Amino acid sequence: MRLNKFLSYCGVTSRRKADELIKLGKVSVNDQIVTDLSYRVDPKKDKVYVNGKPVIPPPKVYYVFYKPKGFLTSLYDPHHRETIKPFLDKLPYKVFPVGRLDKYSEGLLLLTNDGDLANVLLHPKYEVIRTYWVWVTPELNLQKIKNLITKGIFIENKLIKPLKFRLLKQDKSQWIYEVSVKEGIKREVRKMVAYLGGKVHKLLRVRFGPLYLKNLRPGEIKPLNKKELSELLNFVDQLRSSKILSKSSSAEET
Incomplete structure (x- = not known):
């Protein structure tokens, strides 16, 4: 990790201001003053100081x-x-x-x-599963959904098949579907719904991996x-x- 990024990551200052501190000789790594802006540190091993005070990495949150x-x-x-x-x-x-x-x-x-x-x-x-609830009009054709699951469609030159695409319930004049995917392609759920002839009114992610x-x-x-x-x-x-x-x-x- 570059030294200025490390200082910013630790909440010391912004990267731009960290560069100024480094150029002024205010930053040391393992008891050696560093003025090279391209200098890289290992947060797990290196001891970094600013104006003689230790810089402690934040806990992972x-x-x-x-x-x-x-x-x-x-x-x-x-x-x-x-x-x-x-x-x-x-x-x-x-x-x-x-x-x-x-x-x-x-x-x-x-x-x-x-x-x-x-x-x-x-x-x-790693194909981490993402699951969405999507509010759609009109009701989507069940056979087209089955074809989408078995045959897939090409999105960004990649064959995409949803893991799950099922109707949850009707909410007034809209239909709510649960869709699970594993690719993380830009707007893939919206593109699937459009392919099926539907319009998305609301898209809610309810799951990401184990969360x-x-x-x-x-x-x-x-x-x-x-x-x-x-x-x-x-x-x-x-x-x-x-x-x-x-x-x-x-x-x-x-």
């Missing part, structure tokens, strides 16, 4: 967040659209969202500062309890032991 509709899953937007950053700023530690939901989608997001865990959960090889939305309300953030955290860490350990992780990133935005 894990939260579930109900992203409300109308917010970008981003910490900054050059076009000044509303993002989820104000919700995250209320937390005691800097965190980031694991994966994305598009502006008009809502529901479960995992927030953490554990980059290794996030990389595993988002890696396409469930449960009774969270829009905008609410809750730390994982001991049971939830244990299940998440065990789930990730099982993924790590099942396949070799190569460098990649998910462009998920459903």
Whole structure:
């Protein structure tokens, strides 16, 4: 990890101001002053000081967040659209969202500062299940749904087959379907519904891997309890032991 990123990660200052501290000789690593802005540190081994005071990495934290509709899953937007950053700023530690939901989608997001865990959960090889409830009009053709599940459709040059696509209930003039996918392709659920001739009125993520939305309300953030955290860490350990992780990133935005 670059030194300026480490200082920002630890809450010392912004990356830009960290660069100034480094250039001024205010930062030392293992008792040696560092002025090289490209210098990299190992947070687990290196001892970093700013003005002689030790910099202590924050503990790893894990939260579930109900992203409300109308917010970008981003910490900054050059076009000044509303993002989820104000919700995250209320937390005691800097965190980031694991994966994305598009502006008009809502529901479960995992927030953490554990980059290794996030990389595993988002890696396409591991096919972590995402489950959504989607409000649709008109009612979708059952035979077309069956064909979609068995034959799939191509999205971004990849054959996609939902793991589950079933009608939950009718809500007034709309039909609510439960859809489970494993690819994390941008807007794949919306594209499936469009392929079936439907229009999405609401899209709610209710599950991500072992985590469930449960009774969270829009905008609410809750730390994982001991049971939830244990299940998440065990789930990730099982993924790590099942396949070799190569460098990649998910462009998920459903």
